[in-house]
Amino acid sequence: MSQVALNYLNATKGLKSWFCTLDHKRIGIMYLICIAVAFGLGGFFALALRLELISPKEILFTAKQYNQLFTLHGAVMVFLFIVPSIPASLGNFLLPLQLGAKDVAFPRLNLTSWYVYVFGALFCVYSMVAGAVDTGWTFYTPYSIDSATSVISMTLGAFILGFSSILTGVNFIVTIHKMRAPGLTWFRLPLMVWALYATSIIQVLATPVLAITLLLLVLERTMGIGIFNPALGGDPVLFQHFFWFYSHPAVYIMILPAMGIMSELVTTFCRKDIFGYKMIAFSSLAIAIISFLVWGHHLFVSGQSDYAAMIFSLLTYLVAIPSAVKVFNWVATMYRGSIQIKAPFLYFLGFMFLFCIGGFTGVMLGALSLDVHLHDTYFVVAHFHYVMMGGTVMAFIGGLHYWWPKMFGRMYNETLALIAWAFVMLGFNMVFFTQFILGSKGMPRRYYSYLDQFQPLHAFSTVGSWVLAVGFILMAFYLIDSLLNGKKAPSNPWGAMTLEWQTQSPPITENFLETPVVTHGPYDFGMEKQS
Amino acid sequence: MDTSLQTESLLHTGTTFFPEGVGPFASSMDSLFYFIFWGSVIIFVPLILVSIYFLIAYRRKRENQLATKQMTHSTFLELAWTVPPTILVLIVFVWGFKGFLHMSVAPLNSQEIHVSGKKWFWEFSYPNGNKGIGELVVPVDTPVTLLMTSEDVIHSFFVPNFRIKRDVLPNRYTKLWFEADKVGNYQVFCTEYCGDGHSAMLAVVRVLSAEDYEDWLAEANSGDDLPLDKLGEKLYTSKACATCHSTDGTSRVGPTWKSLFGSKKAFVGGGTATVDENYIHESIVNPGAKVVAGFDNVMPTYAGSLNDREISALIAYIKTLQ
DSSP: OOOOOOOTTTSSOSHHHHHTOOOHHHHHHHHHHHHHHHHHHHHHHHHHHHHHTTSSSOSSOOHHHHHHHHHHHHHIIIIIIIHHIIIIIIIHHHHHHHHTOSSOSOHHHHHHHHHHHHHHHHHHHHHHHTTOOOSTTTTOTTHHHHOOSOHHHHHHHHHHHHHHHHHHHHHHHHHHHHOOOTTOOGGGSOHHHHHHHHHHHHHHHHHHHHHHHHHHHHHHHHHOOOSSOGGGTOOHHHHHHHHHHHHHHHHHHHHHHHHHHHHHHHHHHHTOOOTTHHHHHHHHHHHHHHGGGOGGGGOTTTTOOHHHHHHHHHHHHHHHHHHHHHHHHHHHHHTTOOBOOOHHHHHHHHHHHHHHHHHHHHHHHHSHHHHHHHTTBHHHHHHHHHHIIIIIIHHHHHHHHHHHHHHHSBOOOHHHHHHHHHHHHHHHHHHHHHHHHHHHTTOBSSOSSOOGGGHHHHHHHHHHHHHHHHHHHHHHHHHHHHHHHOOBOOSOTTOOOSGGGGSOSSOBTTBOSSOOOOOSOTTOOOBOOOO | OOGGGOOSOSTTSSSSSSOOOOSSSHHHHHHHHHHHHHHHHHHHHHHHHHHHHHHHHTBOOSTTOOBSOOOOOOHHHHHHTTHHHHHHHHHHHHHHHHHHHHHHSOOTTOEEEEEEEETTEEEEEOTTSOEEESEEEEETTOOEEEEEEESSSOEEEEEGGGTEEEEEOBTSOEEEEEOOOSOEEEEEEEOSOOSTTGGGOOEEEEEEOHHHHHHHHHHTTOOTTSOHHHHHHHHHHHTTGGGTOOSSSOOOSSOOOTTOTTOEEEBTTSOEEEOOHHHHHHHHHOTTSSOBTTSOSOOOOOBTTBOHHHHHHHHHHHHHOO
16 A cells, blocks of 8 residues: 555656656646746736835835836736746646647647746846846836836846747647547537637737747847837837737736636536537637737726727727637536536536626627726726736636645645635725725826825725735645645546546556546536436 | 825816816716616615525525526527616616716807916916916816826826816827816826826816906906015915925925925935025026936926016025925
8 A cells, every 4th residue: 555656756766857748648747847837927016016005105115126127016916927827837737738738739849838937937037136126017118228227137037938838839739739639529528628728829919929029129228229219209108009919918918818717617517518518618718819819908098099999999899709608608607516616616607606797897898999097007906906916816726625635646635625615705895995995086107105185095905915924824834734744646536537537546657557548528417316 | 195185176076086067067977877887776676685595595405406497598688688788788887988088178258268287386377478387277067178298207187076188198288178167176186107297286276256357367367566585485385395304304206395404415326515595596497407316306307487576586485495
């Protein structure tokens, strides 16, 4: 009995076996560690700037330091954490398993993308210590041309990280096309795979635009080529168009894989086939395509033409409908299921609650006239935190809890998971619901100081950030504890149907003892015999 | 934050979500907001209640329990939750677009005021040649068009009570219009991040009755009767010097004015000088010439914004701050 089963974690030993690994599961774990560190760092910046905002007076930081803090918070959370979060960590681990494959199509490229990520991250870290950048994560010109802070190293960091994202996207697309197990037809794919497929398309098509834009910004700063700089006849608004041409699709790079996780969670914990499989699969692709045509809704007050604004507003509403439909499909999937409320499912419920609020407030922001008032206020800050953190981060954590036993072969403490979830939900709403009211009352974003009358709401929001932090610290504690002391996980603790659960936990290096043959859909749970 | 540029017009006025609305855009915009708000509540609350009902009614009671029904399609349901939301968002789209057009087209008879955004203050130039900083004075019930441009980076002019906002760009004019229908003081914010003084880049719209406005026009730019140092003290706040320079010794974006006159300063790039009348004059009209060590070269020139008497007044005021 003392014999430990051979698996991908203990198959080979030593640091070199990790840093030179071609195993998609190990690369996924390495990404997971980097991403967790990035999330911790970004969260630390968030706590620091919320602390400064507890009062309109100077507490810990000067205006310049505060501006650097919110820039680093945004840049770290977007480029180092949320864009790679689900695809590069969970996606890397899962995709070949869910396809019944031995690895991704290009294992060496996969390892390369991790090294590129680390290399890009080093530039970002260098920018933090060498005169931290203060432009906001959006690098708007001409401010970013004039700023005396280390703009170039941060933009180069984001530029390099983009390549990591492109390489992962290409790898996933080829893997999904070419590596499916026998019998695994397109409509037998788990919806997570569809979501990763749609995400990869955006990564491959949109990221080069960001790369070019950031490169132009670097050239503008170093050589004064006069594309964005009005002093040289350039157009600073052009930068905003270029930037959002990537960064709006990037929002869907963040949310689509989260939606994939949601479909996996609701089916497993309700033992139900998904309601509207094709609808959900195709809506991911529809969102991926339309997402390229809505960037102008970030520029309603920038002076772009009224006709352009009208079309961007209309398209924005078109892209909202598929997201709404998915939410209804998930609720319908719960109908007459066999529902078990475990930690991953709590995060499913958390996502539903918070993402809906993010969606409804998105409808407000998409309305041309209303956006004029709400643009660049705390209302927008609250909105995208409800979507990005209430949506993507909730799903990411839900997915992490769901696949944790598969990744590490250990169970975590359910009671502590429930308590941490309660703290996260309470804290999150305290921080960000308050900001809706602050914003619609007129409080602009990126303000170091503010009108005295806003102080009680700001203070309440700051206290919420501490509650949120307690939830995440508790989570880190019980997850690390589970690695050391957790109960051994069976191969299929939740009774799920997809292929990753049909092999041992943790899987062997080759994933499956023999190539699985698929004969049914991913959510074919069957039902009770009617008595 | 400089309290002279703060108003009480926002948090404690108006409805739960909005400050008091002034002018032609507020009522349509606020109704649209509450239309979406209550529409969302009507969709969201049943969605939550149904989910909670499912959680309770279909809870797993034994380990190997399966679902009692597998349902993967329902044309009726799918149409029911696709078509009505689509219609609703199209209503919202048209409503929002109409409101937006209303804001885009200023009435022909509107009075034009030039707005210039600089790090970190707003300067207003009136048709009669008057100029003011940090305070936009307009008559009530009169359409006003703001013709705006920036001297440096992008700023954005936002008056929450009027529900108007537009980016202010270098090398380009953008426009905003409003018609205040209530006398009072209303808050102006800069809403495009522009650096260290971004949150201090405030202003106040003072809406005056027709008679008060006439009086203001007559009085404005007088101050001729004030002694120089008193005029300087007034200019210190009204020309937004206070945003970056303190008078109590604390260090803001720029050097404090306390004990400034007669002190010896070292400059970025070497060299020192004793602060005298000529140095202060130079620092006002050509701020980049000698930047005090430890500070950034961010101050815009005030050449053209201050006349000779006003510069003399500021020098006189600085002399009193020993």
